[in-house]
Amino acid sequence: xxxxxxxxxxxxxxxxxxxxxxxxxxxxxxxxxxxxxxxxxxxxxxxxxxxxxxxxxxxxxxxxxxxxxxxxxxxxxxxxxxxxxxxxxxxxxxxxxxxxxxxxxxxxxxxxxxxxxxxxxxxxxxxxxxxxxxxxxxxxxxxxxxxxxxxxxxxxxxxxxxxxxxxxxxxxxxxxxxxxxxxxxxxxxxxxxxxxxxxxxxxxxxxxxxxxxxxxxxxxxxxxxxxxxxxxxxxxxxxxxxxxxxxxxxxxxxxxxxxxxxxxxxxxxxxxxxxxxxxxxxxxxxxxxxxxxxxxxxxxxxxxxxxxxxxxxxxxxxxxxxxxxxxxxxxxxxxxxxxxxxxxxxxxxxxxxxxxxxxxxxxxxxxxxxx
Numbered sequence: 001x002x003x004x005x006x007x008x009x010x011x012x013x014x015x016x017x018x019x020x021x022x023x024x025x026x027x028x029x030x031x032x033x034x035x036x037x038x039x040x041x042x043x044x045x046x047x048x049x050x051x052x053x054x055x056x057x058x059x060x061x062x063x064x065x066x067x068x069x070x071x072x073x074x075x076x077x078x079x080x081x082x083x084x085x086x087x088x089x090x091x092x093x094x095x096x097x098x099x100x101x102x103x104x105x106x107x108x109x110x111x112x113x114x115x116x117x118x119x120x121x122x123x124x125x126x127x128x129x130x131x132x133x134x135x136x137x138x139x140x141x142x143x144x145x146x147x148x149x150x151x152x153x154x155x156x157x158x159x160x161x162x163x164x165x166x167x168x169x170x171x172x173x174x175x176x177x178x179x180x181x182x183x184x185x186x187x188x189x190x191x192x193x194x195x196x197x198x199x200x201x202x203x204x205x206x207x208x209x210x211x212x213x214x215x216x217x218x219x220x221x222x223x224x225x226x227x228x229x230x231x232x233x234x235x236x237x238x239x240x241x242x243x244x245x246x247x248x249x250x251x252x253x254x255x256x257x258x259x260x261x262x263x264x265x266x267x268x269x270x271x272x273x274x275x276x277x278x279x280x281x282x283x284x285x286x287x288x289x290x291x292x293x294x295x296x297x298x299x300x301x302x303x304x305x306x307x308x309x310x311x312x313x314x315x316x317x318x319x320x321x322x323x324x325x326x327x328x329x330x331x332x333x334x335x336x337x338x339x340x341x342x343x344x345x346x347x348x349x350x351x352x353x354x355x356x357x358x359x360x361x362x363x364x365x366x367x368x369x370x371x
Contacts, residue, residue, distance in 0.1 A: 001053035007258035063093035067103035095139035151180035156214035316351030
């Protein structure tokens with residue numbers, strides 16, 4: 001399946017924990033979409049006459065974009081390629097943009113990912129979010145009535161949070177009946193506002209133990225409500241997994257558009273990862289040649305990706321693949337035995353699967369399998 005990703009980099013303001021590429025304000029939205037159309041025409045040979053299974057609008061805050069501009073771009077793509085029956089056209093939205101949801105549905109969006117983050121007023125203040133708990137819940141209800149698939153994003157480990165606050169967030173989310181819940185453990189990234197405040201001592205974040213307790217609670221209550229954990233951070237009702245994200249984790253090809261967007265291309269001659277320039281001004285000047293990074297993947301790079309991503313979606317990491325690819329020998333057996341003893345992993349049918357507890361340590365285990 002081929003997917004398309006569009007990075008719409010505009011936000012009202014930067015949230016203190018965010019390290020994604022974005023610009024504050026929407027004054028250049030029209031110019032951005034004109035550039036996007038030029039980039040799409042320039043990249044047409046990569047997807048022309050192919051079948052598109054998923055399109056994802058990320059950001060930034062894509063719900064700031066007028067539906068007419070999104071619809072115009074979708075029409076451009078539809079004139080160059082075909083859309084699979086039941087194509088997923090997903091868009092990330094903020095609750096304060098709930099009034100735009102009907103027009104987004106009419107423009108062709110089929111799935112909404114709502115950045116609710118919390119239903120707690122104190123957590124929302126700590127995260128620098130603009131909406132209130134009531135507005136968050138109302139946005140979920142409005143989206144549920146308009147879209148065939150609805151995801152709610154929640155963050156745990158927020159400054160000032162305790163386990164009861166997180167339990168309340170999950171309980172509220174479940175009561176609103178979304179189709180999908182993403183559970184993110186707050187990471188204080190360098191160069192963010194929150195990192196600066198933590199370094200200065202004006203803000204403190206909960207420790208790893210509380211984050212782990214929050215995560216385990218999600219692993220208990222979400223499956224009890226019918227959700228299946230299909231990736232480290234993602235839980236879905238049957239048939240409501242994010243098609244774009246899952247395809248990316250399965251290393252299926254995707255083409256990215258917009259500043260800082262990434263692409264992954266597979267062909268008989270090999271595999272290539274590319275990224276656009278992480279600058280809106282540069283992108284607007286040369287949308288037809290916006291590539292700022294390119295890497296042809298060799299055997300080692302493909303092996304590393306296969307290990308990390310297979311564990312991430314818990315599809316079963318083939319022991320024979322590990323042995324054959326890099327001849328890990330006794331080191332592999334020792335690592336698997338150690339992880340089994342800790343209750344992080346189980347071996348079944350020659351494949352390695354994470355336990356619920358093991359999801360917390362997936363990257364650590366992946367690193368042990370890479371020479």
